[in-house]
Amino acid sequence: MMVPNITSTGTGGGIPGQRGKSxxxxxxxxxxxxxxxxxxxxxxxxxxxxxxxxxxxxxxxxxxxxxxxxLKGEAGVGLTNRGAFVLGSSYSPSDYVFAPGNSSPTSMFICQASGPFVASVAPAADPDRWVEFSAPAGADGSDGKSVELRKTSTAIQWRQVPDGNWADLVLLADLEGTDGKSVELQKTSTAIQWRQTGGVFADLVTLADITGTSGRDGIDGAQYVVSTMSTVTLPSAVTAIRAGGYYTPGDGGAALYKVVASQPAHGGKFQTADSRWWELQASGEVWAQQFGAKPEAGFNNSPAINAATDFLVSKDGGYIKYGPGVYELGAEVTLKSRVVHSGVGRRVTWLRRKDGYLGDLLKTQDFDTLWTGDSANGPNRFGIEHMTIHGRKDQNPTSTGWNIRIYGRAYHIRDVDSEYCCNGGYYSRWGSVAAAWDNDTTDSAGECFIDEFFVQFSRQWPIFDGPHDSQIGRMLVSMSRHFMDALQGSSTFEIGPRASGSQFAQLHCWGDSPEWCLTQYAQAISISDLILDDARAGTGLTGGGLLKMLGSDCFIQGRGVQWGNDNIKGIQLGQPGTATAQRNRITMLLTSVPAVAIDFSDDGGNDIDLTVTAYSSTLNWTGTRHATTTFKYAERGSGAGANDIFSKFGALQVTRQSLRIEPRSSTPTDTWEDGLLYYDSSLKKLRLYNNGVWVNLG
Structure with a gap:
């Protein structure tokens, strides 16, 4: 771009040129x-x-x-450095100042007014009096950084902004006319040129030599911020800019934006004063700060995070990254398909309830209309990882919002704390077993994946009710209803009926306030290395214990611990009128003496292997054991062995000291054949079937 000549003919207080030689x-x-x-x-x-x-x-x-x-020339006249431009100041011809430019954040402007004047507008808006002297922006995709100029006592110097080192562009001595004539400067599209007055222009320095190091894309707008771009007009030739921040340069909101034909239908955008729309350029990853989030006390980050979510949804998904700090939420953050929320780590990145907000913190899209049904249209392939979600239940006693509520599938939770929850801390559900979700063309995975997930200090209790066939590892659920009265039917953790087929490993449920440590409804699940730690049975409660087993066809292996003196159960099989537990394999080590090691409440036939690490004076079970249940029971401690049952199959009980046949009040219903033996409780006799008749023995 050609600009008017820059001629050193001013009369200000600059350094005068030396008298020319004859x-x-x-x-x-x-x-x-x-x-x-x-x-x-x-x-x-x-x-x-x-x-x-x-x-x-x-x-x-x-x-x-x-x-x-x-033949002798007149003395040349120098330029006057007036420093940063000040609106309302008086300026004279050949003064030069530094101010925001049209092609860079800071440019050098040289005054070419005909006489002194008072500046009423910025130099960039007053081309009749000021000439801009700066490096131009390059083509989109290869622009250099902006360039700043200054004059010292010996040279005109340049640097990249904002923090480059000053270097001589040209010595002032080199600009003196050989015959004392004054010097003129001009800028072309390729160079800064000079000449003696009346002479021929020649290159002083090419613009390529003073552009900054090649930028990644667009012009380097290190001093521009997204929140104020509506007041900025950029040259029409500029179609891409890398903003230096969202509110202030360096606040984490730096991003590349490019001009688009119309307003984007998401939050990754801004409009400049010339009415052009600019869209954020990102591929698969954005930072919450690029949409206005900031870890600042009392600031509601929910709108910014939802804007980031909608942007990624429009780009087919990706990661929202969070830096260290506490990001307060004053409204619901919506979890949507293919968007992962990723922090730096637990107790480094925090999403925390803003005081006074009563609702849920993180909740899947359309949860309120989906969670009661069997829809297969819930969000999928989203995630939460490397952060702490804090509900601030003590500071918000009237809030009933959950930390996390999900109706969805194929999601993951990894390295997450969910704590001080105003409700249960974590709720997950997917369709029931009748839902038609498994379709290779639309759904490659129905399960979710959870690893290193900690749910602590919930006012109620967390529930995992699907999706089916999930993988859950290294999960700790602790102190649900902590310091609250025991509630009928409450649990530290609940596995719901829609979780069928899921696999749990290293699940630890801990806390003495709920009636049950773990209530398990699901079918055909596996739980290995299970630890159940404390429960409560109190006034008005019908029972209480470590494991209420209401599902069937499951494998459970682990340990139960009860350190208190509450009159609790170890395991309850089924619940009359509600669920019959059957075909389960349960192997448990029970530490301390529960009131009842196992309660056969509604036993439909299971394989049970229990070891209790203390002695009891009576057999330690209640209820009616099903005829097909295999039962191994051993006590350890003082007097151990007296009540051990090595095995119990139907009517036959084999103990350490004896062989026992269960009494019957009538003949067995099995097919009668020779050798069949039973004990008749009415006759008080053993009876043997032999040669087609029952024979009384003794």
Missing amino acids: AYEVAVDNGFDGSVVEWLASLEGHDGASAYAVAVAEGFDGSQAEWIES
Whole structure:
């Protein structure tokens, strides 16, 4: 872009140019060996006349001495450095200032007004009085950084903004005319040029030599921020800019934006004063700060996070990254398909309830309309990882919002704390076993994946009710209903019926306030390395214990611990009128003496293997054991062995000391065949079937 010439003819307080040398002095410097007269005599025109004679012929009116004196130039005049531009200040011709430019955040402007004036507008808006002197923006995709210029006592210097080192662009001595003439500067599309007044312009330095290191894309707008771009007008040739922040440079909101034809239908955008729309450029990953989030006390980050979510949804998904700090939520953050919320780590990145907010913190899209049904259209392939979610239940006693509520599938939770929950801390559900979710063309995975998930200090209790066939590892659920009264039917953790087929490993449920430590409804699940730690049975409660087993076809292996003196159960199989537990394999080590090691409440036939690490004076079970249940029971401690049952199959009980046949009040219903033996409780006799008849023995 051509600009008006920049001529050093000002009369301000700058450094004046030195008096120019005479033509004779220049000749001596170039090797002439003789007097002035000899030199003048040596000057001849094309026809052999002396230079003085030629001058007279061309109209010079004066003596030879006067002609010689006329050959000397006037002293050059320098530029005056006025520093940063100040609106309302007085400026004079050849002053120069530094101010926001049209093509860079900071440019050098040189005054070319005809006389002194008071500045009422910025230099960029007053091209009649000021000429901008800056490096231009390059083509989209390869622009250099902006360039700043200044004049010292010896040179004009340049640097990349905002923190480059100053370097000499050209020495002031090199800009003096050889005959004392003043110097003019101009900028072309490729170079800054100079000439002596009346001479021919020549390159002083090419623009390529003073552009900054190649930027990744767009112009480097390190000093521009998204929140104020509506007041900025950028040159029409600029179609991409890398903003330096969202609110302030360096606040984590830096991002590349490009001009688009119309307003984008998401939050990754801004509009400049020239009405152009600019869209955030990102591929698979954005930062919450790029949409206005900030870890600042009392600030509601929910709108910014939801804007980031909608942006990624429009781009087919990706990760929202969070830096260290506490991001308060004053409204619901919606979890949507293919969007993962990823922090730096537990207790490093926090999403925390803003005081006074009563609702849920993180909740899947359309949860309120989906969670009661069997829809297969819930969100999928989303995630939460590497953060702590804090409900602040003590500071918000009227809030009933959950930390996390999910109706969805194929999601993951990894390295997450959910604590001080105003409700249960974590709720997950997917369709029941009748839902048609398994379709290879639309759903490649129905399960979720959970690893290193800690749910602590919930006001109620967390529930995992699907999706089915999930993988849950290293999960700790602790202190549900802590410091609260025991509640009928409450649990530290609940596994719901829609979780069928799931696999749990290293599940630890801990806390003494609920009636049950773990209530398990699901079918065909596996729980290995299970630890159940404390429960409560109190006034008004029908029971209470470590494991209420209401599902069937499951494998459970682990340990139960009860350190208190509450009159609790170890395991309850089924619940009359509600669920019959059957075909389960349960192996448990029970530490301390529960009131009842196992309660066969509604036993439909299971394989039970229990070891209790203390002695009891009576057999430690209640209820009616199903005829097909296999039961191994051993006590450890003082007097151990007296009540051990090595195995119990139907009517036959084999103990350490005896063989026992369960009494029956009538003949067995099995097919009668020779050798069949039973004990008749009415006759008080053993009876043997032999040769087609029952024979009483003794």
